[in-house]
Amino acid sequence: MSMKGEGNRQCIIKAADELFYRCGYNQTSFQDISDATGIPRGNFYYYFKTKDDILDAVVQARCNDFIEILAQFDASTTDPRERLLLLADMLRANEQNVLESGCPVGSLSAELAKDSADLQDKSRRVFGILRSWATEQFSALGLTQEADELAMDLLARMQGIIVMACAFKDAGFLQRSLTELKDWIRQVVGTMSQAG
Amino acid sequence: MSMKGEGNRQCIIKAADELFYRCGYNQTSFQDISDATGIPRGNFYYYFKTKDDILDAVVQARCNDFIEILAQFDASTTDPRERLLLLADMLRANEQNVLESGCPVGSLSAELAKDSADLQDKSRRVFGILRSWATEQFSALGLTQEADELAMDLLARMQGIIVMACAFKDAGFLQRSLTELKDWIRQVVGTMSQAG
C-alpha cells in the first residue's frame, strides 16, 4: 500500500477513533465512518479485513498516541512525581471531552467487556501502557515493591473520577477530585519514599 | 393490565435487566429478550411503546432494587459507618459479576453517555439514589458540610476499582482495593467526626 492508499487508511482510522470515542464501538457503523471521511463504505474492505480490524488499528493508534504523550512527560521533567502529576492533569486538559464522553480508554474497555473476551483483550493494551509507565515512575521514586499496585490505584482513581463526573456532568466535582488526586500523589510519594 | 399480562411484563423486565447488564443496552436486541423469555418479539409492543420504554422500566426496577438493598442496610445496623461498609462490601458479594461485566450502574451510565443525553438522564437516577443515601450516612456522622462530596468520593472510588478490576480481570486487585476502601471509610469517618 502506497502513499495515496496509506493516507486514506489513516483517515479512516482517525475518523473511527473519534467516532468510537463519541458513540461507542458497537454504535459506530461503517456508514458513519463513510459519512465522516467521504470514503464509500464498501471500500473499507480494501484497507481492513473486518470491523474488528479497524478496532485493532484504532487501538494501535491510541497506544502510539499515549506512548508519545508519555514520552513528552518524560522529556519535560526528570522528576517522576512531576510526571505523575502531568498524567493526572490530563483530566483538566480534556475536561470537556471527559464530561461528555468519559475516558476513551476506560469506556472502550467497559464496552468491550460486554462483547467477546477477544475484543476486550485488545483494548486492554492501552491500559497496559499507562499502567507500566506509571509503575516505572513509582519505581523510580524508590517504591519498587508497591509500584504496580500504586499504578493501579492511580488509574482506578482517575477512572472513578471520570465515571462519576461524566455521569453527573459535574465539572466542579472533576476539578475538586483532580486537586485531591494530586494531593494523594504528592502524599504517597512524599511519605512512602521517606519510609522506603 | 391484569395478573397474566403483568407477569409477562415483569418477565420481560427481568430478562432485559440481565441482558442489558451482560451485553449492554444497545447490543441487546428484541430477539435476545424474546429468546430469553419465550415471548415473541412482536409482543413487546403490547407491554412497552418502544425499546427506550423497556430501558425506563429496567432503570425503575434497578432503582427499586437498590432502595430495598439500602433499606436492608439501614435495618441491619444503626451505625452509618457500618452501613457504608456494607455498601462497599457489595464489591465482594458481586465479585464474579463485577469482574465479568463491571458495575450495572456505572457501565450503563457510561454507555448511555454516548447515546442521546435523554437516555443518560434516565440512567443517572440509579446513581442518584446511591448518592443521596451515602450523603445521608455521612451527614448522620456529623459530616453534614462535606457529606455530598464524600458520597461522590465514595462512589467514584468504587467505580474506579470496578473499571480497573474488570479491565484486567484482576480479582486480587479487587480484594486489595476493597480493603483499602474500607480503611478509607473508617479513617474519614473516624478522624473527621472527631474534628467536626
Place this chain on the structure above:
DNA sequence: GTAATAGTGGTACGATTGTTTTACATTCTA
C-alpha cells in the same frame, strides 16, 4: 506503450434491527 498493480465508486447481498399489523385465542363482565 503495455501490462500489472493500486485504488475507487457503486451496487447488491443476506441477515438483523426496531416496529407495525393482523388474525386468533383467552378471559372477564354483564
Place this chain on the structure above:
DNA sequence: TAGAATGTAAAACAATCGTACCACTATTAC
C-alpha cells in the same frame, strides 16, 4: 351466554447492519 376487553402468535414492514463483489480509473514498472 354474548360481547367486550385482554392477551398471543406470527408474519411482514422498511431500514440498516457488516460484508462482498465488480467494473472502472489511476498509477507504476518494465
